[in-house]
């Protein structure tokens with residue numbers, strides 16, 4: 001490609017409305033332009049990189065035995081009503097209606113469509129298993145679209161769906177696709193982790209996320225380097241503390257704590273560590289109230305509570321009138337003792353003795369509380385968020401915490417969608433059974449900002465080899481008609497003929513502008529040809545990753561110079 005003919009509008013100034021480096025650089029390097037909030041144009045170079053990511057994903061999906069299809073973006077509301085997700089999906093779904101007032105959604109995901117497609121076709125166990133995938137746009141009306149194409153409302157995704165007649169078959173495909181994902185992210189050059197994940201709106205029994213490590217990423221993960229345990233912090237487990245052995249149980253005592261309504265205030269007033277003040281949260285459910293308890297310095301993780309109870313109807317009581325009706329006290333003085341409701345306590349505080357809780361009497365707390373004497377019905381489970389210093393639930397080694405960008409997620413969905421949509425097959429005994437399903441996504445458009453977040457410097461992008469938009473740049477420091485220009489033009493043709501993808505900067509611009517643009521857009525190698533070099537009989541080869549080479553051209557046949565440069569590109 002010749003730069004002078006290429007639609008690559010780089011910007012000299014850093015865009016001020018972008019916060020993340022990847023967002024800034026994609027705008028500045030002329031890859032994307034904003035149309036409206038969360039909706040972007042891809043310009044030729046941005047689209048070229050997107051296609052490269054897509055191709056790596058497609059190759060590995062095909063290699064894993066998946067078959068590519070294309071499903072519609074416009075999806076009828078009736079199908080979503082059948083799966084009961086029309087309302088569950090909520091405001092994130094773009095809804096529209098046609099001229100006959102029929103309702104539709106712009107597909108945020110495709111479980112309904114694909115299950116509808118196969119339910120009439122896969123009628124026998126002999127047709128199973130089957131895995132289909134597509135690479136297509138998805139639409140989600142994010143409340144706060146941000147960071148460019150990292151969190152946008154229209155985005156490109158690879159989504160695959162598998163259908164099975166047994167759990168073993170589902171698990172086998174799940175493992176195969178895990179391996180395919182590992183190859184995809186390795187080939188793309190990402191530094192990534194696969195972590196246990198909550199399955200959220202998709203439902204199902206088991207899920208893992210693929211997280212590209214990046215300090216600015218929206219996900220937080222806990223990882224054990226010793227045994228390989230890795231999980232999203234929303235569900236990450238920890239090894240609970242050992243019992244405080246040989247501590248004498250003291251007598252329960254009500255103490256006045258006037259106006260002390262926070263853990264810090266009560267701890268300060270009673271001169272005890274904050275963790276000793278066990279916090280109580282009251283939740284309402286369709287079957288009544290319950291209490292959840294965590295240590296004073298801990299954070300209750302609602303995802304853990306709802307998954308432990310297997311219910312999605314939890315709502316934290318948050319009004320003064322309701323809390324008073326349940327406990328008889330205001331928020332600052334509530335506690336578990338004397339409440340006739342189920343009590344769930346975090347496993348880590350099971351070892352605590354002589355701790356403090358609210359007295360359910362305004363301005364009072366109870367001291368020297370002990371589980372077996374005062375709260376014998378409390379049930380213990382993992383309820384709090386993991387934190388720095390926590391130990392691995394499997395091996396006890398200290399957990400490490402990282403931030404990152406979610407680039408993929410895989411789910412074992414089980415029968416959720418096939419049951420809802422009456423999608424059955426006939427087993428060997430002629431019995432009708434719902435398929436078991438899996439689903440597997442990769443955020444193709446999010447991979448690009450993830451790669452950039454891991455590979456950039458103050459001058460611009462440093463692409464990984466799999467997605468670099470060009471193999472090499474040819475920078476000529478003289479005008480058209482000069483020897484310099486003519487030599488560059490020759491190398492451009494020769495390298496193109498040899499199968500490389502060069503960008504020839506033939507523009508009538510200063511050397512500074514050309515060098516800045518080359519670094520900005522991330523040309524991995526620059527061949528620099530200038531008048532002084534020509535006079536000395538050499539040209540310079542500069543690597544974006546660092547390092548330089550001088551290539552002698554004086555007295556060397558041009559074809560050999562092109563070969564020599566080819567060797568440098570392949571090294």
Ligand SMILES: [Zn+2]
Pocket residue numbers: 224225226227228229392393394395396397
């Ligand atoms: Zn471990």
